[in-house]
Amino acid sequence: MNSDFKSAGIVHAEPARGFFRVAVVGAGTLRGKEVVEVLEQRNFPSLDVKLLDDDESLGQLEAVKDEITFIQSVRAEQFDQVDFTFFASDAECTHRNWKQVRQSGSAIVDLSYALEDEPGATLRAPWVERQLGKLVTPELQPGPAVVAHPAAIVLALMLTRLQAAAPVKRAVAIVFEPVSEHGQKGMDELHEQTVNLLSFQPLPKKLFDTQVAFNMVSKYGEQSRASLSSVQQRILKHYQRIVHGQAPSPSLLIVQAPVFHGYAFSVNVQFEGRADLEHISASLGGEHIVLVHAPDEAPNNVNTAGQADILLSAAADASDENTIWLWAACDNLRVAAVTAVECAEEMAAARPRGQIQ
Numbered sequence: 001m002n003s004d005f006k007s008a009g010i011v012h013a014e015p016a017r018g019f020f021r022v023a024v025v026g027a028g029t030l031r032g033k034e035v036v037e038v039l040e041q042r043n044f045p046s047l048d049v050k051l052l053d054d055d056e057s058l059g060q061l062e063a064v065k066d067e068i069t070f071i072q073s074v075r076a077e078q079f080d081q082v083d084f085t086f087f088a089s090d091a092e093c094t095h096r097n098w099k100q101v102r103q104s105g106s107a108i109v110d111l112s113y114a115l116e117d118e119p120g121a122t123l124r125a126p127w128v129e130r131q132l133g134k135l136v137t138p139e140l141q142p143g144p145a146v147v148a149h150p151a152a153i154v155l156a157l158m159l160t161r162l163q164a165a166a167p168v169k170r171a172v173a174i175v176f177e178p179v180s181e182h183g184q185k186g187m188d189e190l191h192e193q194t195v196n197l198l199s200f201q202p203l204p205k206k207l208f209d210t211q212v213a214f215n216m217v218s219k220y221g222e223q224s225r226a227s228l229s230s231v232q233q234r235i236l237k238h239y240q241r242i243v244h245g246q247a248p249s250p251s252l253l254i255v256q257a258p259v260f261h262g263y264a265f266s267v268n269v270q271f272e273g274r275a276d277l278e279h280i281s282a283s284l285g286g287e288h289i290v291l292v293h294a295p296d297e298a299p300n301n302v303n304t305a306g307q308a309d310i311l312l313s314a315a316a317d318a319s320d321e322n323t324i325w326l327w328a329a330c331d332n333l334r335v336a337a338v339t340a341v342e343c344a345e346e347m348a349a350a351r352p353r354g355q356i357q
Contacts, residue, residue, distance in 0.1 A: 019047035020348060023082045023106070025097060026089025027051035027071050030180055030187070031111050034337035035086050042341055045348065052078055054093060079104040083351060084344050087112050090183070098144065107347045108144040109340045113234065115144045123148050125242040126342045127288050128156045132246055138350030145343040150335040151175050151263055152238035154310055154328060157289060158267065159247040165283030167272040169322070171250035175235070176216075176257040176264040178301070178332060182207060182226060187260055194258075208256070217256050228254045261333065262301030267326040268317070275324045281314045284326075299329040307331055308338045 022039065026032040032053070039046060051071045072078065074097055079085060085106045087094040094114035101108055108115070115121045120143030122136070128148075129135060148156075155173060162168055179186035185207050192204045193213035203211055209221025220226055232254045240249055250267070257264065269275075285291045290309045292299055299311035310330045317323035 019045045020083040020351065021048045021050075021081055022046045023050040023052055023079060023085045025052045025074055025085060025087050026093060026112075028053040028055065029088050029183055030333055031183075031336060032086070032088035034333040035088050035111070035340055038334070038337040038341045042345070044341060044345065050078060050082065053089065076100045079106055082106045084109065084347070086340055086344070087114070107142060107344070107351065109343050110144050110146045111336055111340050113146065113149070116146045118144065120144070121146050123238060123241050124339065124343045125153045125156065126339060126346065127153060128160065128242045130287070131157060131160050132244065134244065136346060138346060142347055145347065147336055147339045147343065148238045148242050149235050150330065150332045150339075151265075152235045152242065153335060153339065154263065154265060154330055155235070155250060155267070156239050156243050156247070157310065158284060158312070158326060158328065159250065159269075160243060161284050161286070161289070162269060162280065163247040165280055166275070168248050168269060169272050170270045171248060172268045173250040174253045174255060174266040176255050176259070177228070177231065178257060178259045178261050178263060179212065180261045181231075181332060190258065190260060212256055213258050215258055218253065220256070228256060259301050261331060262304050263330050263332045264299075264301060265326065265328040267328070268323060269326065270320065270323045272322070274321050275316070277314060277316050277324060280324060284312060284314065299327055301329055304329045304331045306334060308334050
């Protein structure tokens with residue numbers, strides 16, 4: 001581990017009854033709200049959860065463990081005696097605040113991708129790590145844990161299982177991106193475009209600079225700060241880093257879909273030999289992948305909402321006996337939040353009590 005993240009004399013709060021103090025930066029964002037919900041659902045041993053943000057959500061009331069609290073501003077003193085800090089805001093907010101959080105002694109879990117290339121940071125995907133048998137050794141003073149992109153996690157889990165079942169020659173994936181990956185602003189713009197189209201009004205295009213309502217595009221407008229090509233690059237980079245060469249990298253196309261939540265995946269997989277659909281389908285099932293066989297229950301954005309599981313169906317390719325098609329869907333926000341909390345749970349196993357000398 002990089003020495004930048006080792007320090008002596010850091011004082012950690014003695015968690016009452018073995019519980020930890022947690023801060024969620026970006027608590028008003030879609031990801032932040034999901035993290036808070038997953039912390040509660042998984043009974044993370046938290047004594048106190050601070051909700052922090054630096055935008056219009058300040059002062060907003062939220063419920064944490066049946067108690068009403070409000071979102072406070074991000075200030076250095078807020079991180080005193082905090083054991084775990086989740087960065088669920090945008091990358092700019094993470095860049096502004098993460099060093100002071102590190103200096104306070106708090107462990108860091110980054111859902112904004114801001115720290116993915118920082119020395120000492122580790123890109124994490126516990127589901128894939130367990131699949132590959134690459135368990136992470138808990139560290140006394142870990143560097144930031146950066147949550148891998150949810151689409152990269154899904155593709156990695158599917159393709160590593162397929163590779164273990166039969167040698168994969170090639171995979172081609174089309175990933176349908178929901179607007180919630182752009183946070184509340186993406187949700188609002190899709191909603192406003194939909195309403196305006198139905199009422200024959202001009203379309204707001206501040207974020208996407210193109211029509212996304214009732215439409216699918218592989219590229220945003222020239223004035224958009226966001227870029228589907230950058231999303232594609234991040235997914236491939238994260239995929240390669242978490243798979244460790246144990247499965248081939250897919251050819252990838254990202255399409256912006258006119259949906260609020262949930263990724264969908266169309267994946268064509270070609271094997272070295274004849275594809276035994278029954279055997280291959282059985283190999284895909286397991287932790288976090290649920291095989292769907294009934295046509296009326298096919299994986300979709302709606303039936304994955306709020307689930308950590310990936311819903312998946314497999315079908316033979318009519319023109320090539322060596323090839324199969326996969327159709328999968330997942331809740332992008334839930335996959336990211338569960339991954340983040342699992343990272344913190346693993347860190348908690350080695351979290352010190354009291355003072356490190």
